[in-house]
Amino acid sequence: MEQLKQDEGVVIAAGTVRGTQSLVHTMARCWRHKRWTALEVAWRWAFGVPTLVVTAYEAARILRVTPVDVTALREMSIVDMMGSAETLAKAMEVLLPPVLRVLAWLGPVLVAVWVVASSIGRSVVLKRVDASLHKRLGTLMALQALRVVALLGSFVVWFVCMRHIAGATVTGPMAAGAEPNLVGYFALVIVTTLGLFMAWAVASWAVSVAPLLSMLRNAGAWASLKAAFTVGPLRSKLVEINLVMGIVKIALIVLAMVFSATPLPFEAVATPTFMAWWWAGVTLLYFVASDFFHVTRQVAYLELWRAYEGSSLK
Template sequence: MQGTGHKVHDAGGPVVRGTQSFVYTLSECWRRPSLTALEVLWRWTFAVPVLLLVWHEAVRILGAAPVDVDALQRMTVLDPLAASQTLAKALAVLLPPVWHVVRWMGPLLLLAWVVVSSLGRTVVLRRVNDRLHARVGTLMALQGIRVLALAGSFAVWFECLVWAAQTTVTEPMSRGGDPNLVGYCSMAIIATLGLFTLWAVVSWALGIAPLLAMLHGLGVGQSLAAAFRLGPLKGKLVEINLVMGIVKIALIVLAIVFSATPLPFESVTSQEFLFLWWAGVAVFYCLASDFFHVARLVGYLNLWKALGEGPAVSPR
């Protein structure tokens, strides 16, 4: 078996593109729901306590801060300018205590995520192939590197949003003009989609390095070095990452559409209904996202096997 370009050659079989093999991977993961169930289990084992902790701190901060809750409840998408002004006043009061909590909670949650995600990812991958090496410590270090890189991308994204707000909202209002909300939304969407796509293109090495560590029992530096020496396989990994990026964007757009569906009927619906509807949309998005996360990992492993790269993995 040999790979050229973006195609996978199976001995004696037809030429199959990387995206076509990924479609087969989706079908394979759909027939093995236990993989997605394990992914959901370890992610929600982490997420539920975190949500409860965040909810507790949010209630405490809202109870202590002099925020006009009635004004926040009266906000409506039918008057976005008034809603933004109300939200700005509330944020001016809430940001100092929120930042105080973030300074101690943020590093703690990131450390907990690195540990839990490394353990959970090990369980899922060994469920896919029990011949993989368990390299939990290596996966923790690699996950820490990935978290730092992702945090950097979010920092760049936030700076882009700040620049867009200054260009389209703050500067026109300082000159006595009207804010260009359409321009701000357009720039925010372009920046978000652009950085999202860029991350999908460049993050493949951070995605394949943990698999290389488990395939060959490598350390942190060895797996990262091996990730950048994959030859023709790089193009196929980028292709799968781009597909995953498109799928993620589609899921986000679908979730936004579903979230906005009841808004035209806001005057005749209750806040309880809207809360339950949005909670259901969030759960749907998380389940679908977890499924595609598993599919990407299985796709990487299947691609590696189809290309016959590296020595066979032997059980420990």
């Protein structure tokens, strides 16, 4: 008869850790330790709020010095698709050069600050979860930089896909004098974006778990990354958790969109100020929930690894 036991929220059956079956216990544990999520929120917002302020300042400065036809943008209508597309194209033609000039210096600065901030923040959170972990800030920064490069690469792939989709459904037909296929465009954009998002969730488990391995084993960046790819039977469990967390993030985005649209049937009595505060509140809840599940994923990785300690993974 199958023997079951529970170790820090990890369900083990016949010596095999069940990846997603332990997530409910892990989420409950993280919910009981709200300080873990509070620390995650603190370090992420310590980076995010100044970034938002700088980005808003640069965006306002670009709009002040760039001759954009704001009136034409406001008068765009889905009824006149060709006219709206032409208006957007003209606005992008004017805005793109100054935006690229700002991104040329602001982008690398924000990436560098993110690497440092996320490494320190992740180290603090994991040390609060398990005080026996080693401090490896330099290693975490190197691994986080690698993860950022891989993530930026995925965005490049996404952008190339979007260009091909736009060429096939919008700009191509317009150049031939035909109507753009906006329904096909948005359908392909949604399907492609979701597909790439899930592909990243499945493929990024190694760069996500490597920082934790460096703190667990007191190992360098290369050794931790190599260990992440040679985890034996634990690999499928880590991929499983990463995939489930990706699905959870999509669910959070859908819920945020639903809650954002909830007051729209009452727009006759809902003032613009109320709508602005409502959307701000929904955005705030989304980010807090997202941070909670970031902590849950890291704790799930840690519990799985602890459960497998003493096995052939050593």
